[in-house]
Amino acid sequence: MKAGIVGLPNVGKSTLFNAMTCSKTAQAANYPFCTIEPNEGVVSVPDDRLTRISKYIVPKRIVPTAVRLVDIAGIVKGASEGAGLGNKFLSHIREVDTIIQVVRCFEDEEIIHVAGRVDPASDMETVEIELMLADIQTLDNALPRAERAAKGGDKEAVLRAEVVRQCRAHLATDRPLRTLKLDPTEVKAVSSFGLLTAKPILYVANVEEADLAGQGPLVQQARAAADAAGAGLVTVCARLEAEFAELDEADRPEMLAAVGLTEPALPVLARAIYRALGLHSYFTAGVQEVRAWPIPIGGATAPQAAGVIHSDFEKGFIRAEVYTLPDLEKHGSEKEIRQAGKLRVEGKTYVMQDGDICHFLFNT
Numbered sequence: 001m002k003a004g005i006v007g008l009p010n011v012g013k014s015t016l017f018n019a020m021t022c023s024k025t026a027q028a029a030n031y032p033f034c035t036i037e038p039n040e041g042v043v044s045v046p047d048d049r050l051t052r053i054s055k056y057i058v059p060k061r062i063v064p065t066a067v068r069l070v071d072i073a074g075i076v077k078g079a080s081e082g083a084g085l086g087n088k089f090l091s092h093i094r095e096v097d098t099i100i101q102v103v104r105c106f107e108d109e110e111i112i113h114v115a116g117r118v119d120p121a122s123d124m125e126t127v128e129i130e131l132m133l134a135d136i137q138t139l140d141n142a143l144p145r146a147e148r149a150a151k152g153g154d155k156e157a158v159l160r161a162e163v164v165r166q167c168r169a170h171l172a173t174d175r176p177l178r179t180l181k182l183d184p185t186e187v188k189a190v191s192s193f194g195l196l197t198a199k200p201i202l203y204v205a206n207v208e209e210a211d212l213a214g215q216g217p218l219v220q221q222a223r224a225a226a227d228a229a230g231a232g233l234v235t236v237c238a239r240l241e242a243e244f245a246e247l248d249e250a251d252r253p254e255m256l257a258a259v260g261l262t263e264p265a266l267p268v269l270a271r272a273i274y275r276a277l278g279l280h281s282y283f284t285a286g287v288q289e290v291r292a293w294p295i296p297i298g299g300a301t302a303p304q305a306a307g308v309i310h311s312d313f314e315k316g317f318i319r320a321e322v323y324t325l326p327d328l329e330k331h332g333s334e335k336e337i338r339q340a341g342k343l344r345v346e347g348k349t350y351v352m353q354d355g356d357i358c359h360f361l362f363n364t
Contacts (some may be wrong), residue, residue: 001277001294002040002068003202004096008123009074009114011104012206012238017041017071019242020266039071045274045281046267047292049325049355053283054290056328063291065281067273070096074114075127090134094194098276099201101127102238105218106208120222124203128229131196132171138193139168160189167195179230202276203233204269209240209259234272236265280354283325284309285334295352305352306360316362320346323357 005013021041044064054062072092093099103120104113115122146164149157163186170180176197187198203226205219214223214235226233244252244264256262274280274294281292282305293308300308307314323334327342337343352358 001098001279002070002096003098003100003273003277004070004072004093005100005102006072006075006093006127007102008104008126010111011074011102011123013074013102014039014071015242016102016204016206016236016238017069019238019245020069020270022245041069041071042066043069043270043273045270045292047271047281049281049283050290050292052325053285053328053357056332057285057287057290057334059285059287059290061289063289065274065279065292065294067270067277067279069100069273072096075130090131090196093131093196093199097199098273098278099131099196099199100204100273100276101201102204102206103222105205105211105214105216105222105235107218108208118218120205120218121225124222124225124229128176128197132174132176135177135195135197136168136171138195139164139171142193143168156189159185163189167198171197176229200276200278201229201231202272203231205233205235206238207235209237212237212240212259212261212265232272232276234265234269236269241266282352282354282356282358284359285357297354300352301348302346302350302352302358302360303348305358306362309360312364313360313362316364317348318361318363320350321359321361322346322350325355325357328357 005017007013017039020043044066047064050062050064070092075090101124103123104118105120107118115126143161143164146157146161150161163182166182166186167177167180167190170177177195178198178200180198190198203222205214205222207214207216207219210216211219212235219235223233240259241264244255244266247255252264256264275297278297279294280297282295284291284293293305295305295308302320303314303317306317306320322344323337323342327337327340328334331337331340331342334343
């Protein structure tokens with residue numbers, strides 16, 4: 001699954017992307033559209049449960065989950081009509097699963113703002129409007145074809161036409177499609193259109209070093225707008241995080257202490273992106289590795305979770321042996337967990353929970 005980093009030009013998207021992916025390429029120039037093709041990178045998702053498990057089951061390696069990030073060039077007002085290189089960039093957003101919008105919450109006369117002023121709420125609205133206008137165009141183009149197909153009476157075609165009309169009517173009320181409640185069959189009916197405002201969104205307030213806690217008026221404005229949209233917001237100083245990323249691991253604590261932080265903001269952001277993608281983790285643990293595996297929040301059966309490791313595990317699934325981290329910390333080993341009767345045997349209908357530690361039994 002992919003998360004796309006979007007926003008107006010010169011808000012710090014590429015700086016944040018480089019910091020998160022530990023890219024040490026030269027910083028982008030200070031003018032719009034400096035990122036033409038989207039850059040992609042993979043970011044580990046820190047999880048202290050891996051370290052806690054490894055105290056009791058000592059592995060040769062620890063493997064966290066990861067998310068794929070896409071750095072997409074800046075969107076400007078009129079992008080839905082082709083302004084800037086809008087249509088091309090909007091097509092890149094169609095290919096991601098979640099939108100991460102970076103919002104400028106700092107003043108700097110040397111960095112151009114395309115609107116001539118720093119106004120986080122206005123910037124957030126500009127991007128949302130362009131995405132909604134793009135969706136309106138998509139649906140307007142799709143509706144005639146959908147209605148022609150529906151005349152044949154095919155149930156799927158009839159449903160698709162109805163959902164297209166429903167989505168178009170919702171956008172006419174100036175609300176993004178992520179606020180429209182559709183059931184799974186309705187979502188599937190229009191999934192091929194890549195509707196932009198149906199994607200989950202997470203906001204990142206890019207702040208100056210003097211406001212790392214995000215208490216300044218610009219961040220408060222952005223937070224209020226995010227709350228009104230029902231979306232999360234994470235505060236990050238992208239420039240500072242880029243400096244942290246350039247340092248050797250041993251040198252980071254000193255710089256963190258110098259600015260009053262105990263850890264960088266990027267781990268917090270990586271976990272927030274992971275949740276925005278609708279994912280949480282279960283674990284496998286052995287002497288070779290302790291590893292986190294991504295599964296959808298709210299619904300992955302044991303066979304489906306096993307399939308994340310390998311498709312053969314899902315096809316040949318027999319059962320799962322499951323226990324919890326609190327039980328491991330209480331009893332000290334899998335052997336003691338088993339003897340205490342805390343190791344559960346779960347079948348094909350079991351829905352995996354966040355934090356489950358398990359072994360899968362299967363045949364091929």
